[in-house]
Amino acid sequence: MSDPTTAALLDRDGVRLTVHPDGAVATVTLCNAGKRNAQSPALWRALAEAGRLLPGSVRVALLRAEGVSFSAGLDRQAFTPEGFAGEPSFVDMARGTEAELDAVIAGYQEAFTWWRRTDLITVAVVQGHAIGAGFQLALSCDLRVCADDVQFAMRETSLGLVPDLTGTRPLVALVGYARALEICATGRFVHADEAVRTGLANLAVPAAELDAAVQDLTAALLAPARDAVVELKGLLSGAADRDLDDQRAAERAAQGRRLRDLAGLGD
Known part of the structure; x- marks a missing residue:
């Protein structure tokens, strides 16, 4: 639900970015409910632009969607021979060189990448269907809070x-290789209870309680010192790629920076 006291920094192609009056919380809203927030290259460019426009004061970025579904995935127009007006169709993309195809997909991926910045905690607020590209967009965020009617599915292999x-x-990081393979290969739906049980979602609540749950979580995320949370996210997000000695060294370095900052000796 959008806050009427906020002004939109971006509102185009099915994406709206607003920043709350205190400057610490931003909301990116998918706002094409009539098409169940189906995704397109134009929407991906708008999402990437939202990341670039995000003020430096923002600590928590919420990803929300209007309507009954978070996102039904890629707009089916992408699978028609003509594709989207002014965009390369799938057939055109396939006819390009490997380098050209790689560059097009890399551009699309930018919409899904900035949510992992260490200076933010990002929260996907998910209701109804989150399919394919919608599922991947929710996975781009650090945390997921869901309504109890949520249905995640990765349907790409069926196409x-x-x-x-x-x-x-x-x-894979959230649910493990075997379960991730099974979810993607079968394209089945993952419902709220399984999502919470497997770590895919942090919390699932009745739809009527979703706004209150998000408000409570946001307040809790804003309570600690920002610099400590930034250091913490860097430690945790990189832990899987470090061996124990490297992680120990990263912890020491991060704590050293925090101690010097608290003692007034930081840069």
Whole structure:
């Protein structure tokens, strides 16, 4: 639900960015409820632009969606021969060189990448269907708070494709390789109870309680010192890629920076 006291910094192509009056919280809203927030290259460019426009004061970025569904995935117009007006169709993309195809997909992925910045905590607020690109967008965020009617699904393989919008790494990290493989290969729905049980979602509540749950979580995330949370996110997000000695060294370095800052000796 948007706050009427906020002004939109961006409102185009199915994406709206607003910053709360205190400057610490931003909301990115998918606002094409009539098409169940189906995604397109134009929407991805708008999402990437939202990341670039985000003020430096923002500590928590919420990703929300209007209507009954978070996102039904890629707009089916993408699978028609003509595709989207002014955009390369799938057929055109396939006819390009490997470098050209790689560059197009890399551009699409930018919409899904900035949510992992260490200076932010990002929260996907998910209701109804989150399918394919919608599932991957929710996975782009640090945390997921869901309504109890949520249905996640990775349906790309049913179309002869694979998930390519940065969702595979967080999915494996959250639920493990075997379950991630099964979810993606079968394309089945993951409901709220399984999402919470497997770590895919942090919390699932009745839809009527979703706004209150998000408000409570946001307040809790804003309570600690910002610099401590930034250091913490860097430690945790990189832990899987470090061995024990490297992680120990990263902890020492992070704590050293915090101690010097608290003692007034920081840069």
